[in-house]
Every structure is written in structure tokens, then in C-alpha cells.
Amino acid sequence: MTAVSIKDLEIQFGSVKVLQNLNLDIASGEFIVLLGSSGCGKSTLLNSIAGLIDVHGGKILIGDKDMTHAEPKDRGIGMVFQSYALYPQTTVEGNLTFGLRMAKLPKDEIERRVARVSDMLQIKPYLKRRPAALSGGQRQRVAIGRALVRDADVYLFDEPLSNLDAKLRAELRVELKTLHEDIGKTMIYVTHDQVEAMTLATRIAVMQNGVIQQLASPEEIYNRPANLFVADFIGSPAMNFLSGTLGAVGERVEFRLKDGHVLDVSAYPFAKRPSAPMEAILGIRPEHLAISPREGLLPLDMAVNVIETMGADTVIWGTCGAEKISVRVNSELKLNPPRGSMLKLGFSLGSASLFSAADGLRL
Amino acid sequence: MAQRQEKNIARFGVYAFLVIMAAFFLMPLYVMVATSLKTMDEVRGSSIFAFPLRPTLEAWATAWNSACTGLTCAGVSVGFFNSLKIMIPSTFLSIMLGAVTGYALSFWRPKGAGVIFAVLVVAAFIPYQVFIYPLVRVLSQVGLYNSLGGIIMVHVIFGLPIMVLMFRNYYAGLPRDLFSAARVDGGGFWDIFFRLMLPLSPPIMIVAVILQSTHIWNDFLFGLVFAGSDNRPMTVLLNNIVNTTQGEKAYNVDMAATILTALVPLVIYLASGRWFVRGIAAGAVKG
Numbered sequence: 104m105t106a107v108s109i110k111d112l113e114i115q116f117g118s119v120k121v122l123q124n125l126n127l128d129i130a131s132g133e134f135i136v137l138l139g140s141s142g143c144g145k146s147t148l149l150n151s152i153a154g155l156i157d158v159h160g161g162k163i164l165i166g167d168k169d170m171t172h173a174e175p176k177d178r179g180i181g182m183v184f185q186s187y188a189l190y191p192q193t194t195v196e197g198n199l200t201f202g203l204r205m206a207k208l209p210k211d212e213i214e215r216r217v218a219r220v221s222d223m224l225q226i227k228p229y230l231k232r233r234p235a236a237l238s239g240g241q242r243q244r245v246a247i248g249r250a251l252v253r254d255a256d257v258y259l260f261d262e263p264l265s266n267l268d269a270k271l272r273a274e275l276r277v278e279l280k281t282l283h284e285d286i287g288k289t290m291i292y293v294t295h296d297q298v299e300a301m302t303l304a305t306r307i308a309v310m311q312n313g314v315i316q317q318l319a320s321p322e323e324i325y326n327r328p329a330n331l332f333v334a335d336f337i338g339s340p341a342m343n344f345l346s347g348t349l350g351a352v353g354e355r356v357e358f359r360l361k362d363g364h365v366l367d368v369s370a371y372p373f374a375k376r377p378s379a380p381m382e383a384i385l386g387i388r389p390e391h392l393a394i395s396p397r398e399g400l401l402p403l404d405m406a407v408n409v410i411e412t413m414g415a416d417t418v419i420w421g422t423c424g425a426e427k428i429s430v431r432v433n434s435e436l437k438l439n440p441p442r443g444s445m446l447k448l449g450f451s452l453g454s455a456s457l458f459s460a461a462d463g464l465r466l
Numbered sequence: 467m468a469q470r471q472e473k474n475i476a477r478f479g480v481y482a483f484l485v486i487m488a489a490f491f492l493m494p495l496y497v498m499v500a501t502s503l504k505t506m507d508e509v510r511g512s513s514i515f516a517f518p519l520r521p522t523l524e525a526w527a528t529a530w531n532s533a534c535t536g537l538t539c540a541g542v543s544v545g546f547f548n549s550l551k552i553m554i555p556s557t558f559l560s561i562m563l564g565a566v567t568g569y570a571l572s573f574w575r576p577k578g579a580g581v582i583f584a585v586l587v588v589a590a591f592i593p594y595q596v597f598i599y600p601l602v603r604v605l606s607q608v609g610l611y612n613s614l615g616g617i618i619m620v621h622v623i624f625g626l627p628i629m630v631l632m633f634r635n636y637y638a639g640l641p642r643d644l645f646s647a648a649r650v651d652g653g654g655f656w657d658i659f660f661r662l663m664l665p666l667s668p669p670i671m672i673v674a675v676i677l678q679s680t681h682i683w684n685d686f687l688f689g690l691v692f693a694g695s696d697n698r699p700m701t702v703l704l705n706n707i708v709n710t711t712q713g714e715k716a717y718n719v720d721m722a723a724t725i726l727t728a729l730v731p732l733v734i735y736l737a738s739g740r741w742f743v744r745g746i747a748a749g750a751v752k753g
Contacts, residue, residue, distance in 0.1 A: 153650060176650065176654075185643075186641055187643075190647075205653055
């Protein structure tokens, strides 16, 4: 069953089309993360699902009902905002019960729901306090609680952790994941933080310029990015890109690097085997470059430039031909190659990606 | 040492200037209070700056309940209650209407909100004398001319542009997410207004109350033109007392009546000055 279905959505601000022909189907119980940098239209999409902005074309179905122009309150949604948006004039309890009182729910039902949610989120001790007297993490918990008491079918999160410091963010991230597993409701979550996206999502929708670039599981997005944008956006340090020419030589497919190196990429799982020679880009994640090449790995040479120690990992920066690349290795190896020295690297085709240079799509 | 002395001299200069300015502005008040406490004999016999030798509240009593305003001789007390009858509903209505309109303009943004707002801003700066004659015609057409309802309506209409302006700017300074959250929580137009926006409005509310109540209390022209003889506000009666005395001018009574009339705004300012400044500042920073 689909919880939310978006068909040919079109939204414009003035004459600027922010979203165009956008389609997205979200199954019940999914945790969908809309990921993208600012201005990519992810918050616009979320707000249109919430009914907070006007839709100019297309349809939004929630629970199989057409909600394109319905009032936010009638959509069966709960929403958490980046700025918490707690009602400052009332207590935590007042915040939690605000919507329930407006809906004129019976008193004992309100009490039951507040008790359940405040237990779940451990905000019981603050019920009588005002939002101003709470820390950022507590406030966001209350904001999540306010969405949860609504007993909605779909919960919307608009960058809920962005205003918190790194440690709290990691804590609340885990809590959100547990919460999703506990209540099993559909969640749509907007963020620009790829760590949040990778850890929380059942599926990630990577967005750019109002277009969903790829909609897939975190593993798929990470290992098999659909295009150059997704490949570059996800992962830190970013994926290494080497440009070259792809061509068939008899039974074999060869990738000729700019510096003349030739790699045999016949084993690459091509969607369609290239026939004519074409410009292509080879993408390899820094951790997929092995520092001690074994049999069966494709070889690459790197001139060492800078070494960054990052605790568990060490990142070695350098160049391959004229192109900048990085290698992530385990710090336990205690590698410390001198600047300017050459390293022999190897990688397996199974973990590499090939993209067409012309349109950036995965081959 | 020399430096410190120089500093002291400079400081003395500043204080001297401030004291002189304060005295300058307080002088009329002193003259009024002093004169109102004198008998007419004393007023005639002494300088206007002289301190009253035998202070008496006689003039005040006369001003309050027996000074003549044209044909009737009932003092300014009638006007005091008339002014209250005009001020309270006018202030309340203009503020509530301004708050609702400002809230609608800044959060609901109906089509043409920008045009409406522009018209209101322009309207706030048109001298209202221009409207008097057309308004007299309109009000007499609908039977509200020379009535309490009529004068209240006039005050509400003319107070609206500035009230809408103030409330719109105040609400524009509140985070929009609050409004969005309340909408998701199920609030309609009035729910959000009464349960969320009004409870957040006291800072601007105080400014609005002070502005409107003093403005309406001090009004003379509208009261004279629209209120009708039964509802003449205190300012109009004060004018009549001062200008229609036969024979000797009772300066002491005039002064007392004037102070009585000015007392209400004075008390409002003194009691709420601190909030007033705070509210103006809040509005300014957030607007």
C-alpha cells in the first residue's frame, strides 16, 4: 500500500519553477529521506506534502486519497520543523495538547496520548516547563512529541536535527531510528546531511534542481550511484573520478586513462556494452582503493601529496596522472609515505562505477 | 588632576543644560498647577510664577462639576464620562480589527495582500480633515451622525491603518514555522489567531493601547463634528469652558479643567512608559 503518492507535481514561486513533473511513491512504513543541498527543492516538496504551499500542477495522494488542495490538518500528517516552532506562550504540555484541544478530543484521551508520548520521548519531567526553559535537544524532543500525539499516518521532518550540536545530533538520530522501528509509521525526512540520510533511510531520494536524481536504498545509492551528481554528492571524502576513453577491442572493453594507462574493464557489469569508443569517467570510492595490489585488482599509480589523519582512518591525497585522488586506509597500518613518493594502488571492478562523460549517467 | 577637573566641568555643563531644559518644559505645568490652586483674587494680585499662598481646591471642584459650558453648567465631568464611553470601545475595536487584519496580511497572505497593505500605508498618511465632509454625509445617510456609535466608528476607521501597520510588522517578525505548526496541528483562521497569535501579542498590544487610547482621548475635531451634543468628549467641553466664560476669565478654573482633561493620557504614559519603549523597540527590531 502506498502511504504517499506524488504524481507530476509542479510548483512555482512567481515565474520560477521549483519542481516540475516530480513523481514519487512512498510505501507505508517507509523512512524516506529527501537529500540535497540547499535550494534543491527538498523542503518545497515536503511543504507541499504538508499542504503549507500551493501546488500548481499534478496530484498528491496521501493514503490513496487526493489531498492536493486539502488543508494541512485534514491530511493525517504530523510535522517537525527545523526551528522547533514550539508555541512559546504555553508549557510543554500545552504544546503537546494544542492540536488535540483544538480537535476537541475527550480529556482522558488527551491525557492518555500525552502520557504515552512523553514516556516514549522521556520528556515527562519537563511537561510543566515552558519551551524557553529547555535546551535545544529537549525542545526538539518536544517538537517530535507534538507531532507524535497527533497519531498521524505520515510524519514529516524538515531538517529536525540541523540546529543541534554534533553530539546531540548523533544521539537523536539513533532515537529517531528506534522510534521509526517502534511505531512503524511512514516518515519523510528532509536533510542536507548525508550521514543522517545514510543511517536513517530505508530509501533516499537524492535531489538537485528540483529533480530526483536517484531514489534507492542507501547501499544502492552509495555503491551504485545512478549518475555523476549522486556519486559526487554522497561520500566523504568524495568519490575519485578519472576521465578517459572507453572502447571495445575485440572481446575486451578497455578504458584508456588520460596519461595513457589502459585498464581492462571487460568484467564491469555494463548496462549496455559500449560499441563505439566514448568519453567516460571512472569513479572509485577512496576506501575501495587498496594500498597493496593483489592479483585480480586493476592497477593505478598515485603520487602522494598530503596525509590527513582522521582517527580510525587516514586519508592519503595525491594525483593520478593530472587528476586529484584520495585513498582511505585504516590508521592501524601506520602508513606514512613521504610527499612525492609513488604508491601502487589496486581496485576491483565490482566496487567501481563508470559514467558517460556526455550525460553523466551510469554505464 | 587637570584632566579630571576638565571632565568635571564638562559634566557640570551637561547637567546644567539638562536641568535648564527640564525646567523649561516643566514650567507651563508648574504655572498651570500653581494657578489652579489659587483664588481669582490671588491670580489677579500676583505674578503667574508666584507660589499659591493659600492653596485651595475650589477651582478644581468648580471645573469638575459646575463650570459653565455654554448653556449648561455641569463642569467637565460630563465630558470625562463621555470620553470614556468613546475611548474604551474605540480603542478595543480598532486594536482587535488591526490585529486580525495584520495577522491575515502577514500569515494568510490572501491574493492582493500587497495592494491592500500599500493602500493602508498610504491611507495612514492622508490628512484626515480631507475625509470629514464626505464622512458627515455618509454617516447622516445611515443615521449614525451625531451618535455615540458614529463617533466610535470614525475613531475605529481612522485608527485602523496605523494599527494594521503595527500588527502586521509585529507578526511578520514571528517565525513562520509557528504558524505552519499550528496549521498542521489543526488550527483554522480564528483558532490560530485566538490561541496562538493573541497570546504572543502583549508587547505590541501595550503600544497599541497607549497609542490609541491617548490619541482618541486627545481628539477634538472628530468629537466636535461627529459626537453630537449628548456625547461631547472632554476636550470639546474644555474648549467650551475656556472660550465661553462671560465677564471675568476664571483662569484658575480653566487651568484646573485643563489638567483634569490631560490627566488620563498623563497617567497612561506614566504608568506604562517602560512597556511603551520596550514595545516600540520590539516592534522596531522585529519589523
